[in-house]
Amino acid sequence: MSELRDRDPVIFDAIASERRRQLATLELIASENFASDAVLEALGSVMNNKYAEGLPRKRYYGGCEFVDVAEDAALERVGRLFGAEHANVQAHSGATANMAAYFAVADAGATLLGMSLAHGGHLTHGHAVSFSGRLFKAVQYGVRSEDGRIDYEQMEALAREHRPRIIVAGASAYPRVIDFERFGRIAREVGAALVVDMAHIAGLVAAGLHPSPVPHADLVTSTTHKTLRGPRGGFVLCRKAHAEKLDKTVFPMLQGGPLMHAIAAKAVCFGEALTDGFRAYQGRVVDNARALAASLEQHGFDLVSGGTDNHLVLVDLTRRSLTGKVAEEALHRARIPVNKNAVPNDPQKPWVTSGIRVGTPALTTRGFGVEEMRLIAGWIARVLDRPDDTDTARAVEREVSEVASKFPLFAWEPALR
Numbered sequence: 056m057s058e059l060r061d062r063d064p065v066i067f068d069a070i071a072s073e074r075r076r077q078l079a080t081l082e083l084i085a086s087e088n089f090a091s092d093a094v095l096e097a098l099g100s101v102m103n104n105k106y107a108e109g110l111p112r113k114r115y116y117g118g119c120e121f122v123d124v125a126e127d128a129a130l131e132r133v134g135r136l137f138g139a140e141h142a143n144v145q146a147h148s149g150a151t152a153n154m155a156a157y158f159a160v161a162d163a164g165a166t167l168l169g170m171s172l173a174h175g176g177h178l179t180h181g182h183a184v185s186f187s188g189r190l191f192k193a194v195q196y197g198v199r200s201e202d203g204r205i206d207y208e209q210m211e212a213l214a215r216e217h218r219p220r221i222i223v224a225g226a227s228a229y230p231r232v233i234d235f236e237r238f239g240r241i242a243r244e245v246g247a248a249l250v251v252d253m254a255h256i257a258g259l260v261a262a263g264l265h266p267s268p269v270p271h272a273d274l275v276t277s278t279t280h281k282t283l284r285g286p287r288g289g290f291v292l293c294r295k296a297h298a299e300k301l302d303k304t305v306f307p308m309l310q311g312g313p314l315m316h317a318i319a320a321k322a323v324c325f326g327e328a329l330t331d332g333f334r335a336y337q338g339r340v341v342d343n344a345r346a347l348a349a350s351l352e353q354h355g356f357d358l359v360s361g362g363t364d365n366h367l368v369l370v371d372l373t374r375r376s377l378t379g380k381v382a383e384e385a386l387h388r389a390r391i392p393v394n395k396n397a398v399p400n401d402p403q404k405p406w407v408t409s410g411i412r413v414g415t416p417a418l419t420t421r422g423f424g425v426e427e428m429r430l431i432a433g434w435i436a437r438v439l440d441r442p443d444d445t446d447t448a449r450a451v452e453r454e455v456s457e458v459a460s461k462f463p464l465f466a467w468e469p470a471l472r
């Protein structure tokens with residue numbers, strides 16, 4: 056870092072400030088996490104300098120013998136972690152991983168059935184502003200308004216009616232277990248390829264805390280930086296039958312040279328995810344989410360689907376006459392970052408919304424436990440009872456800072472590792 060301080064103080068200071076911000080706030084954004092120093096060391100390494108178009112031992116450039124070691128390790132470890140027949144770890148992001156999976160089994164113009172963003176799905180599952188809605192004929196399913204659970208009957212009816220080439224299962228804001236077996240059954244019935252996007256829950260799947268999509272899906276996509284706690288990036292798993300097509304779709308169709316420093320960091324992340332310590336961590340993520348949900352309910356908040364099975368909670372603020380935008384801004388002033396989030400059938404616009412999404416992966420990495428979750432629920436209630444009151448925000452911020460200062464970004468648990 057001293058090199059950077061001397062040569063580029065602007066960026067050195069920005070990074071130092073960002074580190075302080077991460078330490079001083081209570082990160083509840085469900086898609087974020089804190090990668091280990093080992094992951095960050097691989098990410099900030101000379102592997103960045105290497106062009107390695109192609110796959111290990113089949114490269115278009117010389118001098119790839121050591122980046123091959125890193126990519127082979129990533130492939131072997133991710134295969135062991137999820138039990139997949141084939142993997143590609145070169146996708147630069149979750150969005151690119153989805154693009155690769157879709158084009159591995161379909162061409163532009165094909166019909167794609169995915170979960171609506173407004174109901175907890177992702178932009179890349181068929182939203183009009185995304186490539187997935189621009190290049191494919193998108194049909195969207197959602198959740199039932201009674202209980203906030205995926206409307207499997209609606210999804211199946213749409214699948215039979217539209218006979219999509221691709222069915223996408225997976226979500227960004229869905230607090231419940233997803234029945235991948237049921238998705239697999241309808242995909243086989245209508246002759247669709249099932250793509251499961253496990254970006255949010257990959258860590259839980261790796262730890263055996265959410266049923267694995269691998270036995271049911273043709274392709275499984277994921278990010279590496281959410282519950283999996285690695286570098287920002289993506290990967291795709293698939294059956295042998297799709298392997299060649301997938302690899303050719305990632306490169307040369309969609310991407311150029313792979314980010315070998317990111318792939319080295321993915322290998323480190325997958326190695327960490329194979330440890331008992333990681334499995335214990337995921338268990339605490341889920342315990343903390345349950346505790347947070349229960350405490351928020353005790354403070355009178357409505358939760359979409361009434362609770363959580365995974366790492367996140369979706370809070371419906373409609374009855375409090377509060378928008379997600381106002382809540383997000385008020386909590387930000389108290390140093391509690393969350394994101395505004397649409398609730399099912401939300402009357403508000405996407406940049407306003409009627410809900411917030413909170414998740415426990417990041418704070419659990421810092422060593423926060425069930426006791427702290429109760430404190431946090433209390434702080435959220437105090438702030439959102441008086442969202443415009445700066446005195447309340449300041450008082451909560453002082454308590455937040457005191458607790459936050461006691462926890463590192465990445466808490467190692469030597470006893471568990």
Ligand SMILES: *Cc1c(COP(=O)(O)O)cnc(C)c1O
Nearest residue numbers: 148149150177226227252254255
């Ligand atoms: C985060 C997410 C993505 C996109 O990942 P990026 O790395 O931001 O492109 C895709 N699908 C789901 C379900 C996600 O939650």
